[in-house]
Amino acid sequence: MIRLGARLTMTGGREAIARLALIAIAVAIGAGLLLTTIASLNAVHTQNDRYAWLETGFVAQAAQSESTTDPLWWELQPDYYQGQLIGRVDLAATGPDSPIPPGIKALPEAGEFYASPALAELLAATPADQLGDRYPGKQIGTIGATGLPSPDSLIIIIGHSAADLSQSGHARQVSSISTTTPAECDGGCAALVGIDSNGITLILSVVAVTLLFPVLIFIGGATRLSAARREQRFAAMRLIGATPRQISVISTVESCIAAAAGVLLGLGLFYAFRPMLASIPFTGTTFYTSDLSLTVTDIALTVIGIPAAAAIASRIALRRVNISPLGVTRRATPRPPRAWRVIPLIIGIAALGYFAYFTDIGASKDTGAQVAAYLSSILVIMAGLVIAGPWVTMVGARLMARRAQRPANLIAGRRLADNPQAGFRAISGLVIALFVGSLIIGVISTIVSNNAAGAADKIGSTASAGTLVYRFSSADPDALATSVPPALLDDLAGIPGATGVSVLRRVASAQPGPGTSVVSCAQLAGTPAFGRCPAGAETVKIDTNYGGAVVEQGSTMADTVWPDAGLSVSQLQSLPISTIAVGTDGTSAAVERARTILTLEFRENTAFPPQTLEEFKARASKMLNDYQQLANVVLLMSLPIAGCSLAVSVAGGLADRKRPFSLLRLTGTPLALLRRIVALEAVVPLLLSALIAASAGFLTAFLFLRAQMGQTLQPPGTSYYLLVGVGVVISLAVIASTLPLLKRMTGPETARND
Structure with a gap:
């Protein structure tokens, strides 16, 4: 039976070859994405190992x-x-x-x-x-x-x-x-x-799991191409004496051959694009191409696992044939999904709402309890979205059919309403990916927006990028120095583009490190990023805040008018120096010349190099940028994958319905009408699910931010809408690419031959 299955697969005519090619291509794309994710995780560990000698x-x-x-x-x-x-x-x-x-x-x-x-x-x-x-x-x-x-x-x-x-x-x-x-x-x-690869590995693992759903659905849909046609063929074989076991063997061979070819093609795609993948800075820096490696175990699991999964999917798809060879012709409309499917979604949202409005969990010091509360609620919401998806699809399809003014809308709406599970299945992975992406981007956008960043001290502004800060560590042997060499001040002030030098001195009662300092108002005027003096003050007290926290809730120094220190400039000279700040016009030449002068003068005195205020903040903001970048990757990859899944479903549906479509064309139905029907059946679940998933993601972000940080959700940036828009357009283009098949598959010869 294995030889017969291979022969039917390879010599079954153009239809069989076309089906084999489509399955192989779909599996290749899915396998390539899985291999890329695995190799990325391996690359992070390899890169982290080469940091070891620096420790x-x-x-x-x-x-x-x-x-x-x-x-x-x-x-x-x-x-x-x-x-x-x-x-x-x-x-x-x-x-x-x-x-x-x-x-x-x-x-x-x-x-x-x-x-x-x-x-x-x-x-x-x-x-x-x-x-x-x-x-x-x-x-x-x-x-x-x-x-x-x-x-x-x-x-x-x-x-x-x-x-x-x-x-x-x-x-x-x-x-x-x-x-x-x-x-x-x-x-x-x-x-x-x-770097600490644990956090990055966690992020990549979340991305991998998030992408895994749409990829597996894509592969599963591909292995079910022409399911109805194959069921009819296998039912005919049952009627002439084939046993269920023999049918299963033939089906398994057919699926495994296509899946194996797809896996091999996916391996080729991975290695072909590996140099380009190595240039993507997942960890904030690029990889060597050899870092994106696959172990023998990785390859073996992929080569064996995907064909095995395809065989299982094929066996499940033929369960009606195995029950009875006449079961294929006895088709009935599946039971419609019930409204109870929305209950898990409501429970998850209600749990987050309870934490947001009726508890003070955000003020708790119990991080474990917070993680358990939020994670359990979010997981329930994710499960609820998948469970409620078919019911939502059915409601939307019925609404479209009820308000249809054109035949295409009516027919497409009726077909979706009859089997909403099939319509939602192809894009259920997209729902998870878009939900996670919208949640992450909503939280990050709000944190960035609410971080204390005045107009004069935002990351990237002239004041922030042009103010160089050199801090004396409390462990420095010369940290109690009370004077700065006059030649150093002259060198710094003489740099083209320098606006001033401020010497901040530690107040005797202050704790070591950043904190309360005093500075003369004459010097502070040359470094406006550190704030301003009140009228008539000679010296002021400054609570230095260089940023660096992921969530910044304090006011920026640039926007602050500091209180009078009550000291004269001469009295400052006896206090120990805590910080030297150099104001510049923000040009690279001015900043780097000042950094070089300070480094050469004080290299033995501190373990912290001179940094601009922007550089202080950039390390913390890098974490947010990494999260947002990976969320963008999830969005940008998930939407086209969902489009490919729908395209495979559309192609399979066309193959399964080519005879009734051919008969409709013979009765005078325009080809354009049939194309509109097929397009609507694919597009409606895609757009409806994308809208619901994104809305659920932002609602979850809103409740999380309120519960944990007491912040209000801020709208995401333009990049989010561009990514979603581009992804939807690509998905629609992929779906549209299948419509020309309708003309070939529904000609008069199809009605005669079938």
């Missing part, structure tokens, strides 16, 4: 391998250039057996350095006073891929003598290079340098 000195020595007898002096510091993070490693060998970081062949001597290829290009293209002067010595080579998380990584390894580097307050001796990744260092990670 040297920050993790427990026991977690470091390859211990040597000659320790290595090691100091890791972050640096910035135009908002790009640079990892700076200063090291010095104490003997010939000192450990060597990955990516270089030998340790650099004093006055030598290795740079990553991207940083080497940047150094060559940038004036030395804006970047190169920060790094002493000459370049003797580049860091290899084994020591770089990404082709775009900006990393430099600078050699020193052991006598010099041992005098640094931040250098430490290490006996081995770390193999502990940032995801494993349990809070003891290097500040600013490296």
